[in-house]
Amino acid sequence: DIQMTQSPASLSASLGETVSIECLASEDIYNNLAWYQQKPGKSPQLLIYYASSLQDGVPSRFSGSGSGTQYSLKINSLESEDAATYFCLQDSEYPPTFGAGTKLELK
Amino acid sequence: QVTLKESGPGILQPSQTLSLTCTFSGFSLSTYGMGVGWIRQPSGKGLEWLANIWWDDDKYYNPSLKNRLTISKDTSNNQAFLKITNVDTADTATYYCARMFRAYYFDYWGQGVMVTVSS
Numbered sequence: 001d002i003q004m005t006q007s008p009a010s011l012s013a014s015l016g017e018t019v020s021i022e023c024l025a026s027e028d029i030y031n032n033l034a035w036y037q038q039k040p041g042k043s044p045q046l047l048i049y050y051a052s053s054l055q056d057g058v059p060s061r062f063s064g065s066g067s068g069t070q071y072s073l074k075i076n077s078l079e080s081e082d083a084a085t086y087f088c089l090q091d092s093e094y095p096p097t098f099g100a101g102t103k104l105e106l107k
Numbered sequence: 108q109v110t111l112k113e114s115g116p117g118i119l120q121p122s123q124t125l126s127l128t129c130t131f132s133g134f135s136l137s138t139y140g141m142g143v144g145w146i147r148q149p150s151g152k153g154l155e156w157l158a159n160i161w162w163d164d165d166k167y168y169n170p171s172l173k174n175r176l177t178i179s180k181d182t183s184n185n186q187a188f189l190k191i192t193n194v195d196t197a198d199t200a201t202y203y204c205a206r207m208f209r210a211y212y213f214d215y216w217g218q219g220v221m222v223t224v225s226s
Contacts, residue, residue, distance in 0.1 A: 032211070032212075043216040043218055043219050044154070044213075044216055089154075095156055095171075096212075098156070099153075100153045
């Protein structure tokens with residue numbers, strides 16, 4: 001199985017700041033990486049697919065980048081609604097595997 | 108508008124079989140490239156993929172649980188199903204179903220159903 005190592009586990013930032021979350025795959029996943037946002041008590045919502053494609057309806061302050069084994073999610077100009085847990089998912093090969101998550105807290 | 112909704116027993120006892128239903132609308136599992144997957148999340152923890160089923164009835168299972176899982180679909184009634192045999196407390200989680208379309212990532216998710224295994 002491909003292991004996804006996500007960092008940091010938690011993050012605290014202020015409104016208006018820019019933050020980045022990283023996912024490192026145990027092998028090349030050829031940009032087959034998605035990012036999700038999950039708020040407490042809610043299901044995950046797709047933000048980014050194919051490493052850098054923005055899902056319809058997702059604000060442009062979210063962006064994804066990376067290649068090979070290293071990928072990142074960047075959130076510009078943090079807003080209060082961005083407080084959530086973020087997960088990456090590799091869908092390059094079965095079984096699909098998720099990162100452990102990053103909990104983003106707004107100061 | 109794509110929607111999915113999971114249903115299940117709520118509580119069951121160790122060694123029983125868990126049966127979950129995903130009822131969806133806004134798409135058809137007979138459409139080329141369409142798929143539904145099941146993912147679970149223990150409270151306060153991460154996500155674990157369980158199984159996928161595709162429009163052509165192709166099925167994939169998480170190897171760590173494969174012998175206990177059965178995924179199926181009823182295309183005419185827009186439903187997908189997951190059975191997990193011989194449950195124990197480690198199967199306590201919120202179970203989600205989610206759609207895939209011409210891709211292997213999940214673009215729409217249900218609200219989730221909480222399942223507790225307890226004696």
